[in-house]
Amino acid sequence: MPSAGAPKFRRRKADRPDEIIAAALEVFVEKGFSAARLEDIAARAGVSKGAVYLYFATKEEIFRAVVEQGFAPNLQTIRNLAEGVPLPPLLRDLTVTISQPLATTKIGGIIKVVIGESRNFPELARAWHDTLVAPALAAMTSAIAAAQARGEIRPGDPRQFAISLISPLLVGVLWKETFVPVGAAALDIRALAKQHVELWLAGVAQPETA
Amino acid sequence: MPSAGAPKFRRRKADRPDEIIAAALEVFVEKGFSAARLEDIAARAGVSKGAVYLYFATKEEIFRAVVEQGFAPNLQTIRNLAEGVPLPPLLRDLTVTISQPLATTKIGGIIKVVIGESRNFPELARAWHDTLVAPALAAMTSAIAAAQARGEIRPGDPRQFAISLISPLLVGVLWKETFVPVGAAALDIRALAKQHVELWLAGVAQPETA
Amino acid sequence: MPSAGAPKFRRRKADRPDEIIAAALEVFVEKGFSAARLEDIAARAGVSKGAVYLYFATKEEIFRAVVEQGFAPNLQTIRNLAEGVPLPPLLRDLTVTISQPLATTKIGGIIKVVIGESRNFPELARAWHDTLVAPALAAMTSAIAAAQARGEIRPGDPRQFAISLISPLLVGVLWKETFVPVGAAALDIRALAKQHVELWLAGVAQPETA
Amino acid sequence: MPSAGAPKFRRRKADRPDEIIAAALEVFVEKGFSAARLEDIAARAGVSKGAVYLYFATKEEIFRAVVEQGFAPNLQTIRNLAEGVPLPPLLRDLTVTISQPLATTKIGGIIKVVIGESRNFPELARAWHDTLVAPALAAMTSAIAAAQARGEIRPGDPRQFAISLISPLLVGVLWKETFVPVGAAALDIRALAKQHVELWLAGVAQPETA
DNA sequence: TATGAATGAGTGTTCATTCAT
DNA sequence: GATGAATGAACACTCATTCAT
Structure with missing residues (x-):
């Protein structure tokens, strides 16, 4: 039975x-x-x-x-940042891969909560930083540095470039969690991601030095 | 007295x-x-x-x-976004004006708290949105749209461009409040702002159409 | 089966x-x-x-x-207190009969619990008193009174004499339950009983009136 | 005012x-x-x-x-056990001094509680034992031993003699706390103490060896 | 019978708020 | 005004008891 x-x-x-x-x-x-x-x-x-x-x-x-539990599903994504690949196609790809869960899963809420309780649960904030945020940032930073070494993108602090790249996504999810529930206009995270990546790629491109 | x-x-x-x-x-x-x-x-x-x-x-x-009380000091800043001025000098200026208080005042903490309590105090989140965030975003959006109309920057959703522009500052502030207290590497918000504005300006510039 | x-x-x-x-x-x-x-x-x-x-x-x-369930095994013992028998051999006998279970069975624990919960379960305390304690005390008291009548032991309140007789056994049991588990020196209840009975017999004996 | x-x-x-x-x-x-x-x-x-x-x-x-708080008032009493004094007057005195508070103060209740919670609060039971019970017993034991050495009382385990001496008092207070509230006949602790001391003194006296 | 997951009333403890001084 | 002792509603957590399996 x-x-x-x-x-x-x-x-x-x-x-x-x-x-x-x-x-x-x-x-x-x-x-x-x-x-x-x-x-x-x-x-x-x-x-x-x-x-x-x-x-x-x-x-x-x-x-x-x-x-x-907010960790696990995201750990793999980070490891996909290969270094030897040209950035443009990699990022255009990644944008879709990343903005998809950001827009549809609860991850935004978790991020919000981790921020809000970071002082009450420092070990959790630290765990998030050490396990997710720092590695992800490091991976992007070194991918960018590698691209700089290959001459694909112009000089500049690669960590700051990385932050420039991902920040709008983060702001997008926080916007969704914070202001949309109180009546703010929604944000199309995927569209934002798409346009932003192009902006970023153009912004870090080598100036057309003749 | x-x-x-x-x-x-x-x-x-x-x-x-x-x-x-x-x-x-x-x-x-x-x-x-x-x-x-x-x-x-x-x-x-x-x-x-x-x-x-x-x-x-x-x-x-x-x-x-x-x-x-987190409003007042910031309301004025927003009104300085003049529309007729070419964006590059305006933004380079603004970057300094804005990243200064972000890096030194308590505003970052307030932002964090507003995010964290947005669901418990929706009127406050709404007030912040309506009074500060939305107007600021609108001002930037229309400044960008104006610049697009003048042909200074390339086509694209001006609101998303605005978000691309300011997000790293926001992330920088939250980073400072969230991860630095648990041992993360500090972020030089002013340097980040500076490099990011150049990235953004380059990223939104008209492609060199001959 | x-x-x-x-x-x-x-x-x-x-x-x-x-x-x-x-x-x-x-x-x-x-x-x-x-x-x-x-x-x-x-x-x-x-x-x-x-x-x-x-x-x-x-x-x-x-x-x-x-x-x-703590009753049953003890009810019989009480009935053994015959009145016509001279006290010294009776008590020397009883001492062994009684101190044996006191030293080896769980009865001490039950006594402790009955004391501790007497106010929460007054019917139980009352049942113990009415069924076990009072009859036992009464039996001893009248055996003592009978012996006094026979001139075997000297005048005095027979109930108090009875209490004088049994108290050390009770204290021995409580000592075992209370202080031995926290490190106090153990008490040899049987030896105590033996010496105490002799003390008691000598103490209640008729003064050597010439 | x-x-x-x-x-x-x-x-x-x-x-x-x-x-x-x-x-x-x-x-x-x-x-x-x-x-x-x-x-x-x-x-x-x-x-x-x-x-x-x-x-x-x-x-x-x-x-x-x-x-x-049940300690303090009793600590002094214990120290009054002088060793060089003949036991009979000392004890007849002590009987009054001790049975008075036992009959009138809350000490009986505390004893009951200490017994009942000895396993849940072993440190408290230990503190009671180490600070009050053991010293008191030791003082009486050595006073008795000294009296034995002086030939005032007959041979025998002095610790057991001490227990024989005080047990009825203890049983008296427990009786008062346990059975009197459920309807048992009251016990006149002072009368009990008085008669018991005489019993004890007679019981430990040197046999009239010719 | 036997199990142990599930329930919810009960209680120790906290803390915003009051108010006598 | 200013204090901090006092209040009591609120909530995390426990555990006797029930009941579907």
């Missing part, structure tokens, strides 16, 4: 943690860590307050799980 | 509200609204808990005062 | 209640009623939490069972 | 801790540590729940204060 394949009314125990994390993410993004009520998280996950404590020992642990 | 001679003891009652606001800003930036304790704010302002309530009716009101 | 041959696996269902009571006794003695967790009792009894509820309706009921 | 001597409605801050400790003692004796509700303690002390936390950080800390 259990093999019949029809999903049972009661969900499997194994699903609960993820359901709770998903619910918690929403609540944390809305309220921040402190103002988030455990009861809200539980309710949104469709379980009782007590059930949450079957899977997480404290509210903090839920928060950590939420933030850490 | 306050200007007449050196007052024996500073901290005249008229200064209290501002001292409280300044203290509150620090605490709110560190902890967020919910986790900020009134007692900490009072202590940092050098007054008793009860004294805070002589000037502000609730913790929320202090928060509003903190965020609203 | 249970007596036929060696049962393959012990722990037949009929044993469960006693196993639970035994486990509960340990936990109650360690923690007291309130701080005792049903889960601990279940775990120590080697059953699931739910299984406990197949045999007992509430935690209180388990507690009652534990305390009441 | 404050000097007028009329006690103000609002009690002095300095009195609160003691009032809370007194209230807590009652509740702890009635319920035990776990079952005692902070709200009950607060109510019985005539303050709000929050006020308790102005003086004690946790419920445990209140408990410790209650138990430790």
Whole structure:
């Protein structure tokens, strides 16, 4: 009977943690860590307050799980930054690959929460920095430096070039999380990314020195 | 009277509200609204808990005062965006004017807090958007559109161009508030601004159509 | 059937209640009623939490069972206090009979728990008093009074004499439960009982009136 | 006006801790540590729940204060056990000195609580043992040993003699705390002490060896 | 029977807010 | 005005009890 394949009314125990994390993410993004009520998280996950404590020992642990779970899907993306490839096609490609999840997943909310709680949970901010942000920035920086060495792009601080490149994406997701919910005009992150990459490529191109 | 001679003891009652606001800003930036304790704010302002309530009716009101007080100094800057002026000199100028306070004042902290509490205080996020962010963006957008009309810069969505222009500054400020306190390498916002403006100007320039 | 041959696996269902009571006794003695967790009792009894509820309706009921079960083995001892017998041999005998279980069984723990929870479970304290303590004391008191009537022991309040007689045993048991677990020197209850009975007999003896 | 001597409605801050400790003692004796509700303690002390936390950080800390406060008044009594004095007058004296507070103060309740919570607060049980019980027992033991050396009392384990001596007092206070509240006949501790001391003195006296 | 996931009432603790001084 | 002791509503967390399997 259990093999019949029809999903049972009661969900499997194994699903609960993820359901709770998903619910918690929403609540944390809305309220921040402190103002988030455990009861809200539980309710949104469709379980009782007590059930949450079957899977997480404290509210903090839920928060950590939420933030850490924001890592995994993004780690791979970073490793795709190959150095030997000419930048223009690489970036035009990457733009699509990156702006897609930024526009559609919850990652923006996590970024917002990490920023907001960075002083209350410094280890999490540090983990995000060390595991995601710094490596990603370093990868882009060295890809840019390599392109400079090949003469493809003009001189200048490659780290600052990298920041110039990715900042609008970050601002885009924060805009979406911060101002759109209070009535601001939406931002087409993908269009923004596309136009910005062209701007950036033109901006870092070698001047046509005759 | 306050200007007449050196007052024996500073901290005249008229200064209290501002001292409280300044203290509150620090605490709110560190902890967020919910986790900020009134007692900490009072202590940092050098007054008793009860004294805070002589000037502000609730913790929320202090928060509003903190965020609203972040407006004033920036409103003027925005109005300086003249439309008739060629963009390059204007922006090179503006870069200095803007990145200076971003790098040295508390404005970064306020931005962080506004982002973090945008869902708990939507009116504040809306006020920031409507009063500061949207007008500034609109001003830049129309300045850019005007420049496009004059043929100074190439076609493209002028709002997105504007976002491309200012995003690195915003990211720089958030970086300073979020990752530097947990050990990340500092960012020279002014250098970043300078290099980025050149990148942007080059990136939006008309292609050298012969 | 249970007596036929060696049962393959012990722990037949009929044993469960006693196993639970035994486990509960340990936990109650360690923690007291309130701080005792049903889960601990279940775990120590080697059953699931739910299984406990197949045999007992509430935690209180388990507690009652534990305390009441402390009665049975002791009720008989009390009835052995014959009145017509000369006290010295009777007591020297009793000493061994009584100090044996005091030193080796869990009765000390039960006494401790009954004392500790007497206000939370007054009926239990009352039951202990009415069923065990008062009858025992009364039996001893009248045996002593009878001996006084026979001129074997000197005048004095026979109830107080009875208390003088048994107190060290009680204190010995409580000492074992209270101070030995925190590092105090152990007490040899049997030796104490032996020496104390002689002291008592000498103390209540008729002064050598020539 | 404050000097007028009329006690103000609002009690002095300095009195609160003691009032809370007194209230807590009652509740702890009635319920035990776990079952005692902070709200009950607060109510019985005539303050709000929050006020308790102005003086004690946790419920445990209140408990410790209650138990430790049970030390002080008793420490001095112990030191009065002089060794060179003949035992009979010393003990007849001591009996009054000791049974007085046992009969009238809250010490019995504290003893009961220390016994009941000895496993949950082993440091407290240990502190009681090391600071009060063991020294008192040691003092009596050596006073008895000295008397034995002087030939005043007969041979035998002096520690056991000491236990024989004090046990009825202990049992008396426990009786008062445990069984009297559930309807048992009261015990006149002072009369018990008096008769018991005589019993003990006669019991340990040198047999009239011709 | 037996399990253990789930529930939700209960309680320790915090902290914005009040108010007697 | 200024203080900080006092209040009590709010919330994280626990655990006896239930019940689907």
